[in-house]
Structures are given as C-alpha cells and as structure tokens.
Amino acid sequence: MDLLMFAFVAVIPVISYGFTVHGPSGPLVAPLGSSVVLPCYVDEPLPLDDLEVQWRRTDSETLVHLYQYGERPEVQQQDYHDRAHFFTDQIQHGNFSLRLDNLRAEDGGNYTCKVYSQQDSGETVVQIKDVDRLLVSGSSHSISAPVGEDVTLNCSVDSHIKPEHIEEVSWRKTDEDEDILVLLYLNNETFPDSSDERFRDRVEFFTDEIPKGNFSLRLKSVRTEDKGVYICHLFAGVLSANTTVILRPSE
Numbered sequence: 001m002d003l004l005m006f007a008f009v010a011v012i013p014v015i016s017y018g019f020t021v022h023g024p025s026g027p028l029v030a031p032l033g034s035s036v037v038l039p040c041y042v043d044e045p046l047p048l049d050d051l052e053v054q055w056r057r058t059d060s061e062t063l064v065h066l067y068q069y070g071e072r073p074e075v076q077q078q079d080y081h082d083r084a085h086f087f088t089d090q091i092q093h094g095n096f097s098l099r100l101d102n103l104r105a106e107d108g109g110n111y112t113c114k115v116y117s118q119q120d121s122g123e124t125v126v127q128i129k130d131v132d133r134l135l136v137s138g139s140s141h142s143i144s145a146p147v148g149e150d151v152t153l154n155c156s157v158d159s160h161i162k163p164e165h166i167e168e169v170s171w172r173k174t175d176e177d178e179d180i181l182v183l184l185y186l187n188n189e190t191f192p193d194s195s196d197e198r199f200r201d202r203v204e205f206f207t208d209e210i211p212k213g214n215f216s217l218r219l220k221s222v223r224t225e226d227k228g229v230y231i232c233h234l235f236a237g238v239l240s241a242n243t244t245v246i247l248r249p250s251e
C-alpha cells in the first residue's frame with residue numbers, strides 16, 4: 001500500500017502539459033495608425049481554468065495585456081488601454097495572439113508573451129521592428145523660374161515605404177480661390193488627361209524616377225499665371241504625407 005501511494009505521488013509531476021510557445025517567424029513591420037497582430041500560440045489547447053497569459057514590453061516589463069481565467073484585464077497599462085486585445089474566442093484553441101490597434105511610433109520594440117499553465121510556463125518574444133510612416137521631401141520653400149523655361153518641383157518619398165506601395169500621388173495647385181489638379185498618379189499609372197487644361201501637355205513625372213519614389217513634377221514652359229502654391233500629396237494605405245512649394249515665375 002505504501003509503495004502504491006508513493007508511485008501515485010511520484011507520477012503527478014509527470015502529468016504536465018509540457019508546451020512550447022510559438023511566435024512569428026520574423027520581426028514585424030507595420031504602418032503607423034494600423035492594427036498589428038502579435039502572434040503567440042501553443043500547439044495544443046491548454047486547460048482554461050489554470051491559464052495565465054502575460055504580454056509585456058521586454059525592455060520595461062510594462063504589462064501590455066493579461067489573461068487570467070475568469071478575470072477582467074484591469075491591470076492594463078494606460079498606454080495600451082483600449083488598444084490591446086486578445087482574440088477572446090481563440091484563447092480556448094491555444095491562440096494567445098495580441099491585436100494592437102492604432103499603432104504608434106513608440107510601440108516599436110520587443111514584446112514577451114508568457115504563458116503559465118499547471119506547473120509549466122513558456123514564452124516567446126515578438127519584435128515590432130519598424131512602425132512605418134510616410135515622409136516626403138520637397139523643394140526649398142519657394143522657387144523662382146524664368147517665364148518660358150522648364151522647372152522641376154521636388155517631391156520624393158523619404159522613408160523606407162516601398163514606392164510600389166504608394167497608391168496615389170496628386171500634384172495640385174491650391175490658392176485662395178482655386179484648387180486644381182495638376183497631375184495625378186494612381187495605382188501605378190499616370191493620368192495626364194485628368195490634369196486641368198491649363199497644365200495639360202505641360203506637366204509630367206520623370207518616369208525613370210518613379211521606381212525610386214521620386215514623384216517630382218516637371219512643368220514645361222513656365223507662364224506668369226503659374227505663380228502660386230503647389231502641393232504634392234502621397235497616399236500609401238493608411239498613411240499620407242504632403243509637401244508644398246511656392247512657384248514664382250520671373251520675367
């Protein structure tokens with residue numbers, strides 16, 4: 001009887017739910033303002049009644065989100081309040097991925113997903129490597145160009161957004177009483193026919209430069225009435241950016 005008792009006790013620690021926590025295959029990159037999913041999962045579902053999952057910033061140990069069976073996650077850090085969510089219906093399947101909304105620049109960094117179940121624990125680290133923003137560089141604030149000559153108005157992508165992800169670029173002339181389309185680029189195509197008639201046949205992109213993210217405008221044969229404010233507006237998914245230049249034709 002004693003021997004049987006011993007065997008019973010000794011066996012208990014062996015019935016563990018040994019598990020491995022998995023993360024993404026590489027660092028994550030996502031645009032500013034978007035929602036990103038930080039993967040964290042185990043192969044086999046774990047019993048819920050003894051489960052705890054902690055998501056923390058690896059550097060500061062700041063608690064980002066917490067799952068404890070039957071508890072509401074009230075200990076969430078202010079910075080992440082309302083921005084961090086589990087996929088509640090996925091937890092029972094061993095999927096503890098975190099959705100982080102409205103991504104901010106300071107969200108870049110490493111996150112540890114630590115899972116506790118029975119006597120065991122495991123963790124994985126997820127890196128948000130880059131929070132992309134769209135930066136655009138333009139011309140110096142104001143440029144002058146002799147009437148009749150050609151002029152280049154600068155507008156080029158100045159961040160690691162790939163040019164093929166740029167969905168739309170519009171050059172507009174905006175003044176107090178007018179806002180007219182100078183040149184439009186949409187989904188890899190230039191639409192010269194949509195230019196206002198004052199600019200039609202006088203404006204173009206530098207086709208060879210577009211793959212480099214250079215959407216500078218070439219305005220041919222400058223006229224006196226071209227004087228004014230030009231704005232180049234770029235869109236890539238949730239991101240957008242613009243640059244402005246004032247053109248002063250000189251006689």
Ligand SMILES: *[C@@H]1O[C@H](CO)[C@@H](O)[C@H](O)[C@H]1NC(C)=O
Nearest residue numbers: 037039041087090095096097
């Ligand atoms: C976890 O759930 C999310 C949301 O449904 C899903 O995108 C992701 O693929 C799931 N991961 C796994 C490993 O099932």
Ligand SMILES: *[C@@H]1O[C@H](CO)[C@@H](O)[C@H](O)[C@H]1NC(C)=O
Nearest residue numbers: 058059108109110125126127
């Ligand atoms: C995040 O982890 C990666 C890979 O371990 C490491 O190279 C990087 O320096 C870490 N970043 C920070 C901000 O700690």
Ligand SMILES: *[C@@H]1O[C@H](CO)[C@@H](O)[C@H](O)[C@H]1NC(C)=O
Nearest residue numbers: 138139140141143152153154
């Ligand atoms: C346009 O950009 C080029 C390259 O960055 C620069 O050399 C040039 O001075 C810029 N032109 C103006 C008018 O700012």
Ligand SMILES: *[C@@H]1O[C@H](CO)[C@@H](O)[C@H](O)[C@H]1NC(C)=O
Nearest residue numbers: 163164165167186187188189
């Ligand atoms: C534009 O071209 C890029 C690269 O060739 C491609 O990945 C992308 O899907 C294209 N976009 C559209 C809207 O056709």
Ligand SMILES: *[C@@H]1O[C@H](CO)[C@@H](O)[C@H](O)[C@H]1NC(C)=O
Nearest residue numbers: 152154156206209214215216
């Ligand atoms: C964009 O292309 C134009 C025309 O080749 C050039 O003058 C300008 O310097 C380029 N801008 C940048 C930032 O490379």
Ligand SMILES: *[C@@H]1O[C@H](CO)[C@@H](O)[C@H](O)[C@H]1NC(C)=O
Nearest residue numbers: 174231233240241242243244
């Ligand atoms: C241009 O970008 C600035 C921020 O850089 C923004 O405040 C402004 O509203 C943008 N202009 C337009 C017309 O979207």
